[in-house]
Amino acid sequence: MAAQQFSLLGELDDALREGQIKVYYQPKINLASDRIDSVEALVRWQHPTRGMLPPDCFIPLIEEAGRIDDLTLAVLEQAINDMRTWCEQGLVIGVAVNISATLLTSESFANKALALVARAGAPAHRLTFEVTESAQFEDHDQAIAVLARFWASGIRISMDDYGTGQSTLNYLKQLPLSELKIDRSFVQNAHVDQGDAMLVRSTLQLAHELGIMVVAEGVEDAACLAFLKGIGCDYAQGYFVGRPVPAENLVALVSQPAPVAA
Numbered sequence: 140m141a142a143q144q145f146s147l148l149g150e151l152d153d154a155l156r157e158g159q160i161k162v163y164y165q166p167k168i169n170l171a172s173d174r175i176d177s178v179e180a181l182v183r184w185q186h187p188t189r190g191m192l193p194p195d196c197f198i199p200l201i202e203e204a205g206r207i208d209d210l211t212l213a214v215l216e217q218a219i220n221d222m223r224t225w226c227e228q229g230l231v232i233g234v235a236v237n238i239s240a241t242l243l244t245s246e247s248f249a250n251k252a253l254a255l256v257a258r259a260g261a262p263a264h265r266l267t268f269e270v271t272e273s274a275q276f277e278d279h280d281q282a283i284a285v286l287a288r289f290w291a292s293g294i295r296i297s298m299d300d301y302g303t304g305q306s307t308l309n310y311l312k313q314l315p316l317s318e319l320k321i322d323r324s325f326v327q328n329a330h331v332d333q334g335d336a337m338l339v340r341s342t343l344q345l346a347h348e349l350g351i352m353v354v355a356e357g358v359e360d361a362a363c364l365a366f367l368k369g370i371g372c373d374y375a376q377g378y379f380v381g382r383p384v385p386a387e388n389l390v391a392l393v394s395q396p397a398p399v400a401a
Contacts, residue, residue, distance in 0.1 A: 147197055148204050150186075155213050159185045162217045163383035164234070166392060167354060167376045170368045173397045177233035179269070179376065180218045181383050182210070207239045208248045215252060219261045221386040230390050235267035235297060243270065243282035253292055263293030267318065270296070272304035283313055290315035297354070302338065311349060319346045323357020323377070330366035340370055347371075365400035 154160050164178035184192040201207050218234045225232055242248040256263055268289055276282035286296050295317035302322045321342055329335040339355065346353045355367050358377030367375050379398055 147186075147192075148200055148206070151201065151206060151209070154184060154186075155209060159187070160210065160213055160217075161185050161191075161385070162214055162221065163385055164221070164389050165376060165383040166381040166389075167235075167374045168380045168397060170364075170372055170375055175232075175381065175393045175397065177235065177267070177374070178389065179235045180214055180237070182214050202239055202241060208242055208245065208251070211236070211238060211242060211248070212251055212255060216255055216259070217386075219256065219259045219266075221389075222261065222265065223259070224386070225390065228390050230393060231265075232389075232393070233265040233267060233295075235269050237299070238268045238270055240270060240276055240282070243276060243285045244278045246285070249285045249288055253288065256292070256294070264295070266293075267295040267297050269299045269320070271299045272301050272322075283315075287315050290317075300356075301342065308345070311345075311351075316349075316351050318352045318354060320354040320356050320376075326355045326357045326367075326377075327359055327363065329355075330363045336366070339367075339372070343370060343372055361398070361400055364398060368400050 161183045163181045163183055165181055166175040167177045167179065168174065169176050182194050182198070184197055186192050198207070198210075201210055215236050218236055222232070222234050256266065268286075270286075290296055296315050297318035297320060298311075298314065298316055299320045300322045301319045302325050319342065321339055325335045325338050327335075329339045343353050352373040354374040354376055355372050356376050358364050358367065358375045358379050360379055363377075364375055364379060381392055381398075384392055
């Protein structure tokens with residue numbers, strides 16, 4: 140296994156250069172309008188001999204080797220290009236890109252990311268950078284400063300997997316957040332589990348009082364979607380809403396009737 144991982148790392152430059160890194164997009168539905176108006180960019184590696192590799196097969200290795208900035212910038216560039224193509228096809232949609240905690244202490248990455256967005260003429264307000272709640276920042280103050288730079292440029296900031304970390308109210312207030320994403324482990328059974336329902340409701344109330352939108356992850360059926368809609372959740376994401384698709388399939392997916400809450 141170690142030899143295979145080392146081999147993958149050695150092939151990263153070829154993968155980036157030859158277009159083996161693929162970006163799929165999972166839709167998020169706006170529960171107020173019942174429209175899909177944003178997506179999350181999810182990376183895959185179309186390896187020439189090993190087939191389609193999911194992110195957990197290569198992301199940790201690339202992070203450990205200090206190459207996550209190259210991969211993230213490649214995904215960001217592809218997402219911006221796809222966003223432009225969709226706009227030309229009449230689809231105006233927001234895109235979220237996952238950002239590793241290690242990059243949030245890097246002024247170099249921040250400079251490159253902001254330069255990329257500016258050079259492409261991308262509408263920053265349609266971009267969201269997602270950071271997991273459990274992320275451990277090497278330099279907390281520096282991470283907040285980098286996030287503030289992104290936010291000041293118009294890029295939205297989202298906390299992913301909320302509920303799995305140790306966030307305090309003070310911590311949430313320090314971050315320039317536009318969005319919280321409640322972890323799927325609390326969402327999937329919230330319509331039938333009293334404890335999960337209480338957590339989702341309390342998170343929704345707290346976030347809204349702080350002026351933060353809420354996305355519920357892991358929505359797998361109509362009953363769960365109906366529960367979320369009923370309590371005033373802002374967005375839902377999960378296989379019931381839509382599975383990740385290549386960029387060229389997104390327009391067709393969005394044009395289909397929205398999933399219906401039971």
